[in-house]
């Protein structure tokens with residue numbers, strides 16, 4: 001029996017930006033419910049919701065002030081429960097984003113902790129008389145002075161996101177209670193935020209520097225982290241069929257591979273593949289191969305190229321729609337669990353601001369301030385802020401030409417310029433040549449062919465700018481060729497292969513030479529009993 005998540009494609013919904021139902025410009029649960037049929041029609045099997053808990057939203061919900069409720073921007077608990085029922089009715093699973101590493105500074109636990117040195121919650125957070133040199137991942141020192149008790153508290157991210165002390169078993173128990181609560185509400189698992197940050201070095205040793213940049217040697221991936229994660233995994237997996245995906249903030253496969261597998265997380269995000277910056281087919285191929293080599297039989301990679309934390313891949317990789325289709329084919333046909341980011345399916349692009357007052361993301365704003373402090377001009381600081389800001393991929397879902405304005409506090413935040421790049425669901429829905437229709441075709445294929453869900457690679461190769469692979473299971477063999485180059489590339493295949501999908505042609509004559517056209521993505525189905533594709 002194939003585990004449900006191995007056959008699923010996930011769809012990330014960035015809560016504030018997906019679908020607003022009451023005209024305040026902020027996405028909400030009623031809005032998402034109204035689009036469940038759209039998601040079902042698209043063909044995804046799981047939904048990942050970014051945090052929906054009450055939060056001051058210094059970091060857009062990744063600063064939780066109450067783990068047991070729904071933020072009023074998104075609705076009420078009844079709306080959430082209705083959402084879960086309606087999603088399950090359509091066979092859509094739901095995973096909730098959960099932040100175990102830190103709470104909002106407004107969380108009552110922290111309010112109690114900071115009230116006095118002998119408060120029972122004091123040790124739930126990390127307090128020191130003197131800071132060490134650790135830097136926040138958003139820039140600046142990771143220690144904030146608190147005058148009430150004349151000590152410093154530790155925050156790996158913004159100062160309003162206070163790191164919990166996972167060395168304290170009470171913290172673990174409190175978080176297990178939180179997980180139990182949401183599992184019993186019906187969520188099908190969790191996406192665990194910055195999960196390799198739960199432990200810090202006991203001795204608080206200073207981090208080293210390399211080329212002027214701090215190396216985060218002692219504030220993540222510390223001793224004991226794997227056993228904590230194993231306990232979390234065992235706890236969640238007591239409930240049948242629950243799924244865990246971890247955000248392990250690293251592109252290093254040697255680190256990533258430690259966190260998934262038996263009695264660990266089911267999968268982690270493979271930033272080694274997903275966050276490649278400039279497009280390069282060879283680098284992409286090398287990362288796919290390296291992952292395949294590094295992982296054991298129990299481990300499956302994840303496939304994604306966009307998220308609420310990074311630039312949208314269509315923009316990052318040069319803006320070309322043909323290339324975006326090749327990337328889509330890779331995401332949905334290669335071995336791994338795909339995570340689409342909302343708007344990927346219509347080719348939504350990055351948004352860059354020329355007005356710093358419109359920037360919402362704490363990471364971008366910090367980048368701006370630090371650049372100014374370093375003596376940069378306003379223009380240079382804005383450039384640096386736009387690079388760091390994650391607002392670029394957080395603009396509202398472009399359902400139609402009207403849905404191009406984002407609001408914050410009741411005021412218009414952004415307007416997507418009306419130009420050739422403005423894509424909408426409305427204009428793509430009934431257009432067979434659209435990006436949306438292409439994604440639907442891919443998702444349909446993935447659902448139909450078990451080899452595309454769980455099949456291993458019989459072959460994974462690179463030739464003249466083309467990535468190609470063969471995936472098989474007992475009954476099927478599927479050949480996928482992705483020609484990222486500007487020249488046709490030929491391959492020897494067995495005779496009689498059948499065309500499943502191509503971005504450039506509607507038929508294939510079944511000869512034993514396949515000439516893959518420039519920028520073509522092509523998928524063929526063969527007979528498992530025949531010889532496999534040959535190199536040629």
Ligand SMILES: [Ca+2]
Pocket residue numbers: 020021022023024025026027028073
């Ligand atoms: Ca709303």
Ligand SMILES: [Ca+2]
Pocket residue numbers: 101156163164197198199200
């Ligand atoms: Ca931590």
